Amino acid sequence: MITALDHVQLAVPPGSEDLLRAYYVGLLGMTEIPKPPVLAARGGCWFRAGTVHLHLSVEADFRPARQAHPGLRVTGIDACAERLEAGGARVTWDHDLPGHRRFYSQDPVGNRLEFLEPVG
Numbered sequence: 001m002i003t004a005l006d007h008v009q010l011a012v013p014p015g016s017e018d019l020l021r022a023y024y025v026g027l028l029g030m031t032e033i034p035k036p037p038v039l040a041a042r043g044g045c046w047f048r049a050g051t052v053h054l055h056l057s058v059e060a061d062f063r064p065a066r067q068a069h070p071g072l073r074v075t076g077i078d079a080c081a082e083r084l085e086a087g088g089a090r091v092t093w094d095h096d097l098p099g100h101r102r103f104y105s106q107d108p109v110g111n112r113l114e115f116l117e118p119v120g
Contacts, residue, residue, distance in 0.1 A: 007046075007053035008070040010111045013062040017045050019108045020056055027087040030054070064110035077101050077117040 012020060024030045030047040034040070043058035052072065074080045081091045084105050093103045102116035 004051075007055050009055040009057055010070070010107075011059035011062050011064075012044060012056045012109050012111070014043060014058050014060060016109050017043065017056075020045060023087070023089075023108050024054065024056075027084060027089070062109070064106070065112065067112070069104070069112035069114050071114040071116055074115050074117050077103070077115060080115055081105075 021032060024045075024047045025032055028047075028049070030049045030052075033046040033048050033053070035044070035046055044056045046056070047054045054070065081093075081103055085091050089105045089107075091103045091105050093101075095101075097116065099120065100116045100118055102114060105113050105115065107113060
């Protein structure tokens with residue numbers, strides 16, 4: 001039945017699109033995907049990197065989730081962490097997942113993101 005994960009949607013506050021573009025495109029190297037006009041009128045923005053698609057949708061009473069998050073598989077996790085830290089994002093390493101190196105960080109509006117790289 002299910003063949004793939006199409007996208008992950010995260011909520012964002014109204015008016016935060018430019019801040020999020022700077023983070024997702026500038027720091028993470030993602031590409032912005034144009035939203036269909038009927039959806040673009042609602043605000044928010046969409047990004048992709050390879051087959052990974054993130055949809056950031058405006059929520060009037062936005063509050064970032066405390067635990068829910070996308071897990072983003074990366075290569076060169078140390079360089080990724082350094083780039084985020086150089087851009088002002090806090091990185092918190094977690095060594096509890098066997099077979100992986102991983103850390104957590106937050107986007108500029110507080111959405112939790114997990115970055116992980118398989119080892120060995």
